[in-house]
Amino acid sequence: MAAPESGDGNNGAARMVTLISSDNTRFEVEAAAASLSQTLQLTILDGGGGGGDGIPLPNVDSATLSKVLEYCIKHAPAAANGGAPNATAVDRAELERFDNEFVNIDQSVLYSLIMAAHNLEIEGLQSLVAKKVADMIKGKSPMEIRRTLGFPDPTPEEQAEMNAHMLEYGWAYE
Amino acid sequence: MDGCINKQEDIDIKDYPAMMETSHSHVRYVSNNDSSSQEDEAGDKLSELPDDILVDIVGRLDLRTTVRAGAASRRWRHIPRLLPDLKIDVYELRPARPSPQSVDLALTAYAAATSWLLAPSTRRTIRTLVLSFYLIDPHLQTIGRAVEDVAERGGLEFLQFTMWTRPGSGDLDRDGESVGRLFMSFFDTYPTAFKCLTSLELEKIRFSESDISVLLNTCSKLRYLSLTECDSGPASHVKIDAPDSEICILKLQACGYRTVELVNVPKLAALYCTEWCGDNPPMRFGYVPCLKIISVSFACLVWQEPFKLSEWLPNCRNLYNLSLDFQDEKISWHTCNRNKCEDSAEKTNVPWDSSNFQHPSLTLLQIEGFAVEKTVMRYLRQLLCINPLFSVGNDGPLCHWFLLFVV
Numbered sequence: 038m039a040a041p042e043s044g045d046g047n048n049g050a051a052r053m054v055t056l057i058s059s060d061n062t063r064f065e066v067e068a069a070a071a072s073l074s075q076t077l078q079l080t081i082l083d084g085g086g087g088g089g090d091g092i093p094l095p096n097v098d099s100a101t102l103s104k105v106l107e108y109c110i111k112h113a114p115a116a117a118n119g120g121a122p123n124a125t126a127v128d129r130a131e132l133e134r135f136d137n138e139f140v141n142i143d144q145s146v147l148y149s150l151i152m153a154a155h156n157l158e159i160e161g162l163q164s165l166v167a168k169k170v171a172d173m174i175k176g177k178s179p180m181e182i183r184r185t186l187g188f189p190d191p192t193p194e195e196q197a198e199m200n201a202h203m204l205e206y207g208w209a210y211e
Numbered sequence: 212m213d214g215c216i217n218k219q220e221d222i223d224i225k226d227y228p229a230m231m232e233t234s235h236s237h238v239r240y241v242s243n244n245d246s247s248s249q250e251d252e253a254g255d256k257l258s259e260l261p262d263d264i265l266v267d268i269v270g271r272l273d274l275r276t277t278v279r280a281g282a283a284s285r286r287w288r289h290i291p292r293l294l295p296d297l298k299i300d301v302y303e304l305r306p307a308r309p310s311p312q313s314v315d316l317a318l319t320a321y322a323a324a325t326s327w328l329l330a331p332s333t334r335r336t337i338r339t340l341v342l343s344f345y346l347i348d349p350h351l352q353t354i355g356r357a358v359e360d361v362a363e364r365g366g367l368e369f370l371q372f373t374m375w376t377r378p379g380s381g382d383l384d385r386d387g388e389s390v391g392r393l394f395m396s397f398f399d400t401y402p403t404a405f406k407c408l409t410s411l412e413l414e415k416i417r418f419s420e421s422d423i424s425v426l427l428n429t430c431s432k433l434r435y436l437s438l439t440e441c442d443s444g445p446a447s448h449v450k451i452d453a454p455d456s457e458i459c460i461l462k463l464q465a466c467g468y469r470t471v472e473l474v475n476v477p478k479l480a481a482l483y484c485t486e487w488c489g490d491n492p493p494m495r496f497g498y499v500p501c502l503k504i505i506s507v508s509f510a511c512l513v514w515q516e517p518f519k520l521s522e523w524l525p526n527c528r529n530l531y532n533l534s535l536d537f538q539d540e541k542i543s544w545h546t547c548n549r550n551k552c553e554d555s556a557e558k559t560n561v562p563w564d565s566s567n568f569q570h571p572s573l574t575l576l577q578i579e580g581f582a583v584e585k586t587v588m589r590y591l592r593q594l595l596c597i598n599p600l601f602s603v604g605n606d607g608p609l610c611h612w613f614l615l616f617v618v
Contacts, residue, residue, distance in 0.1 A: 167271060182280060183284065206327075
């Protein structure tokens with residue numbers, strides 16, 4: 038039963054795989070998109086995820102998985118084209134626009150996305166979210182970094198440590 | 212586990228100055244009292260990300276924020292010193308307000324940043340190190356020692372030095388020799404670092420005659436060398452005899468040499484030579500079997516000897532890209548517009564004689580900065596006849612002729 042399902046479509050129909058989130062929601066997605074995940078790629082190459090089987094992802098909830106797959110579906114054509122060296126400027130600009138909008142999200146989603154990109158080893162998404170966090174804190178002081186990322190208030194000891202750091206590394210604070 | 216990194220126990224905690232109990236209260240920070248519990252939760256999570264994700268984030272920051280990020284939370288404290296790839300540029304540390312002390316202040320901060328960021332840790336191996344700094348004592352020694360330690364620990368795959376001279380010390384006759392001595396002493400003092408060096412950019416240095424060959428033979432991994440406004444004395448000649456060198460790309464920009472003789476540079480693939488005002492031809496080729504790209508810009512001034520391209524390049528049989536820029540200087544009646552100079556007309560020091568020009572691999576010949584006239588066109592026609600691969604319909608590499616005429 039799995040064989041015809043997992044075989045590459047002979048009639049041009051793309052092969053589909055099913056991913057199952059931690060809260061048991063099933064997502065059917067093109068194998069090419071799911072294969073952006075290094076973690077899933079081998080399973081998919083081995084024919085997994087087709088038919089009624091589905092690949093369980095116990096660390097990713099449905100809201101996050103849906104967001105991750107949105108990224109994968111958008112980036113799959115370019116990735117299939119070897120990083121799209123021949124992509125037109127318009128295509129590249131469109132992906133860039135998509136990426137910028139994609140990470141314009143609140144911090145709890147950003148956190149889940151970072152962890153999911155990491156667990157699923159989706160290289161482009163890992164870079165995108167890391168860059169987003171870096172851009173959020175660039176040029177800021179330690180206290181501003183804490184606030185931007187919503188860290189809890191520092192304890193008096195932590196506050197003293199930050200002050201000491203500022204004295205010791207004055208050049209980094211000019 | 213990693214035999215190279217056993218010099219010192221991980222120093223994350225014990226020497227980190229932020230750990231010092233202090234009663235100093237230059238409190239610039241104020242407490243954040245208005246955060247919602249939801250944000251707190253997300254913030255807690257963000258502060259607790261695994262090390263490799265934090266390294267990925269912090270590795271994308273500028274130098275100053277990198278250091279500050281280490282103070283933002285205890286969890287982040289050791290992250291700047293787990294970065295495997297570091298670029299530390301002295302320009303990032305220039306004081307906001309320029310002053311006569313700017314360079315020294317920047318370099319003081321730079322030496323501190325470098326030795327702090329490069330401190331040993333059992334948990335990382337530094338792979339890439341790109342450093343640009345001023346060639347000024349005594350901070351030079353702090354930087355040198357830090358890099359030497361990294362090199363001795365092993366694992367360094369790419370090391371680049373870009374060394375600037377103190378602004379205002381650009382007079383080679385006045386300062387070049389002392390800067391040259393300082394550089395060579397730096398080179399001698401940190402041999403392990405220089406053995407790992409893959410890329411080097413220098414400016415405004417007067418070398419002694421054998422320095423460049425010694426440098427190339429000793430820095431066994433050096434693949435890229437760029438010299439700007441360097442020489443070995445007024446109107447000097449330099450011979451580069453570096454049989455052990457791996458150098459692939461050599462760039463000479465506005466260097467004051469009369470001639471450069473590449474006696475033996477076995478791996479050299481590309482030679483870029485701009486603003487040449489020495490003898491013609493600007494360089495002589497000995498054993499350079501891998502040389503594929505030559506790009507030279509020279510004015511062929513009236514006092515420079517005429518030379519034939521074909522006699523200049525007999526040892527460069529693998530050339531596939533030759534670019535000559537005559538900087539709008541002449542040929543015949545041409546009046547220069549790019550260099551804002553009226554050139555002496557009727558010059559003959561680029562003899563357009565193609566009788567012996569045979570470079571079967573040549574696919575790109577780019578000549579610019581000269582005026583079109585009959586002899587040039589005749590020369591190009593002759594080239595097409597002499598080099599069989601140039602002719603249309605051959606199976607050889609496709610030929611591209613980029614002739615950028617200035618009229």
